[in-house]
Amino acid sequence: MFTYELLEAGCHYLIQEKESDQLKLIKLHFKSDHAVCVSTFVEGEEIVWKKKADTIHDIVECLDDKAVAAWEKLYYSQDAYYEEDDEE
Numbered sequence: 001m002f003t004y005e006l007l008e009a010g011c012h013y014l015i016q017e018k019e020s021d022q023l024k025l026i027k028l029h030f031k032s033d034h035a036v037c038v039s040t041f042v043e044g045e046e047i048v049w050k051k052k053a054d055t056i057h058d059i060v061e062c063l064d065d066k067a068v069a070a071w072e073k074l075y076y077s078q079d080a081y082y083e084e085d086d087e088e
Helices: 065-087
Strands: 012-016 024-031 035-041 045-051 058-062
Touching: 012 065
Parallel strands: none
Antiparallel strands: 012 024, 012 058, 024 035, 035 045
16 A cells, blocks of 8 residues: 655656546645645546545556646647537
8 A cells, every 4th residue: 555645746646546446647736744735637627635644555657747748638638629519
């Protein structure tokens, strides 16, 4: 088991919080004395607080800049596509 305390601020991670959970993309924004502020990308972006001691079943990988850029291109192009549909 891992904890949120192991994660580095400014990085994107693919994690599995519980063994039965699907993979989740998160970005750790910053750490306080006892907690971390993260964005989760499951159904859109949600900013949440987690205790540093909260467990993570698996840290699958820390995404490099190239992978993050490719994901952001895909993620934000889908948002633009859906916004165009709403205008019609």
